[in-house]
Amino acid sequence: xxxxxxxxxxxxxxxxxxxxWKTGKxxxxxxxxxxxxxxxxxxxxxxxxxIKRAVVMMGPRRVGKTVLLYHSIDELLNKxxxxxxxxxxxxxxxxxxxxxxxxxxxxxxxxxxKSTSSELFIFFDEIQYLKNWExxxxxxxxxxxNIKFVVSGSAAAALKLKSQExxxxxxxxxxLPPLTFHEFLSLTDNEGLIVPxxxxxxxYLYTDYRTNDIKGLNEVFLNYVNYGGYPEVSLxxxxxSDPGRYIRNDxxxxxxxxxxxxxxxxxxxxxxxxxxxxxxxNSGNEMSLDEISQxxxxxxxxxxxxxxxxEAAFLIKIIHRIDQNGKKFKRANxxxxxxxxxxxxxxxxxxxxxxxxxxxxxxxxxxxxxWHHRNNFDLYYSRWSSGEIDIVSLDAKQKPEWCIxxxxxxxxxxxxxxxxxxxxxxxxxxxxxxxxxxxxIEENQTIQDxxxxxxxxxxxxxxVGKDIIDSKRKRxxxxxxxxxx
Numbered sequence: 279x280x281x282x283x284x285x286x287x288x289x290x291x292x293x294x295x296x297x298x299w300k301t302g303k304x305x306x307x308x309x310x311x312x313x314x315x316x317x318x319x320x321x322x323x324x325x326x327x328x329i330k331r332a333v334v335m336m337g338p339r340r341v342g343k344t345v346l347l348y349h350s351i352d353e354l355l356n357k358x359x360x361x362x363x364x365x366x367x368x369x370x371x372x373x374x375x376x377x378x379x380x381x382x383x384x385x386x387x388x389x390x391x392k393s394t395s396s397e398l399f400i401f402f403d404e405i406q407y408l409k410n411w412e413x414x415x416x417x418x419x420x421x422x423x424n425i426k427f428v429v430s431g432s433a434a435a436a437l438k439l440k441s442q443e444x445x446x447x448x449x450x451x452x453x454l455p456p457l458t459f460h461e462f463l464s465l466t467d468n469e470g471l472i473v474p475x476x477x478x479x480x481x482y483l484y485t486d487y488r489t490n491d492i493k494g495l496n497e498v499f500l501n502y503v504n505y506g507g508y509p510e511v512s513l514x515x516x517x518x519s520d521p522g523r524y525i526r527n528d529x530x531x532x533x534x535x536x537x538x539x540x541x542x543x544x545x546x547x548x549x550x551x552x553x554x555x556x557x558x559x560n561s562g563n564e565m566s567l568d569e570i571s572q573x574x575x576x577x578x579x580x581x582x583x584x585x586x587x588x589e590a591a592f593l594i595k596i597i598h599r600i601d602q603n604g605k606k607f608k609r610a611n612x613x614x615x616x617x618x619x620x621x622x623x624x625x626x627x628x629x630x631x632x633x634x635x636x637x638x639x640x641x642x643x644x645x646x647x648x649w650h651h652r653n654n655f656d657l658y659y660s661r662w663s664s665g666e667i668d669i670v671s672l673d674a675k676q677k678p679e680w681c682i683x684x685x686x687x688x689x690x691x692x693x694x695x696x697x698x699x700x701x702x703x704x705x706x707x708x709x710x711x712x713x714x715x716x717x718x719i720e721e722n723q724t725i726q727d728x729x730x731x732x733x734x735x736x737x738x739x740x741x742v743g744k745d746i747i748d749s750k751r752k753r754x755x756x757x758x759x760x761x762x763x
Contacts, residue, residue: 283373289389291373298351298361299390308348314509315461315747316454317349322754323450324350324399324428332419332427337454338592338618339529340508343430346454347401350428354399362390363398370404379414398425406431419448455592455651456507456619458743459644463498465512471495472740487741492718492734499736503640504629507619507647525625530554538587549576553584557594558626561617562639564599564661585615592618595650600670602662604678604707614659616646641686641715641735642668648742653750665699678707683714684735691719691732704728713738
């Protein structure tokens with residue numbers, strides 16, 4: 279039988295969770311933390327009032343969603359919003375168990391003598407702990423026109439499913455993925471390793487950035503591969519000494535043993551765990567349902583469902599195959615599966631070294647982890663009887679428009695003639711250039727009308743993540759200006 283808490287106990291908890299009502303500031307614990315780049319993408323949605331929608335922030339566990347909410351509150355306070363117009367609730371708090379969102383809202387209004395005609399900001403953190411949260415939130419959005427509701431939750435698959443089912447036209451989804459490499463550099467105070475380039479004066483380089491210390495950048499890149507997806511892991515040497523315990527317990531196990539089983543009615547948790555372990559170990563390798571079934575002991579039909587669930591939970595990303603002609607296969611018998619962040623593999627097994635045989639796979643995984651941040655994900659890999667290209671982008675007519683070979687080796691920069699697959703693919707599709715990643719060589723070589731652009735994998739990884747977030751920021755700025763006009 280659930281414990282019934284008194285109204286006074288609940289009010290005391292609400293006051294405790296909102297210290298800025300007295301101090302005018304958020305807790306120093308959150309205030310001293312660096313802001314993620316994604317803060318600049320979330321905040322414009324939070325203050326947008328021309329469209330009556332709640333913001334639903336979702337993403338994997340431990341990527342910093344609660345911190346982002348506190349930083350948003352901090353910015354509202356900095357911009358002069360009355361501290362008592364802002365209220366934060368952590369729905370996982372036991373005292374709130376069984377209390378409807380509207381009841382919590384009314385308690386806040388009573389405490390601070392506020393009217394619903396005021397422009398208020400209400401934050402509900404860990405919303406998945408409330409049953410039928412999406413129905414509660416939809417009702418609030420429809421009923422309280424002057425209140426901006428922002429919610430977050432870690433059960434990403436459940437949030438996304440229910441948000442799409444019930445929140446059409448009422449919710450704005452905001453995905454917070456693991457850290458990009460450029461965010462990792464910022465959080466760990468290593469931004470000085472990257473130097474912007476005056477592209478008008480530097481004609482031959484591929485990226486808009488350069489490093490004056492490629493050895494140092496590669497060392498930080500290896501740290502990113504092993505520990506870099508999650509802010510707490512990135513900043514704590516204690517956690518890095520035993521990443522398996524932290525990431526496995528707080529991220530992987532809670533998703534595999536609690537979130538997904540409760541959402542989809544999975545009864546054989548060990549089976550799901552076995553499949554994910556197999557995928558994590560082979561991140562970046564081509565797979566088939568037959569092969570996975572044989573190696574994991576899970577039936578093919580079950581694998582299909584589990585892959586969908588794991589992708590919805592933001593643990594994996596499936597990349598589909600095209601042939602040498604750039605055509606998609608009618609039956610997707612073969613595909614690649616990448617972890618959404620390479621540090622998941624290191625936590626399950628062990629951190630890798632540059633000489634590890636899986637280093638190439640993890641470099642691929644890290645680079646795809648940057649591309650996952652793009653809204654419209656349309657990348658493929660190409661494989662045929664005698665060759666393969668790691669990344670291919672198709673244009674609007676479904677024809678290859680650019681391609682990339684991901685290597686963690688300098689061999690091909692020294693012997694570009696060995697890039698036969700790239701040459702063949704480029705010739706077939708009239709592509710004039712191909713990007714090839716290296717360990718530390720950056721140069722262009724043109725052979726038989728094809729330009730091979732060699733760039734260090736770490737530098738390219740930085741560029742992809744940085745450019746995608748910058749493009750998102752520009753789109754939000756443009757949209758905000760259009761709404762004001």
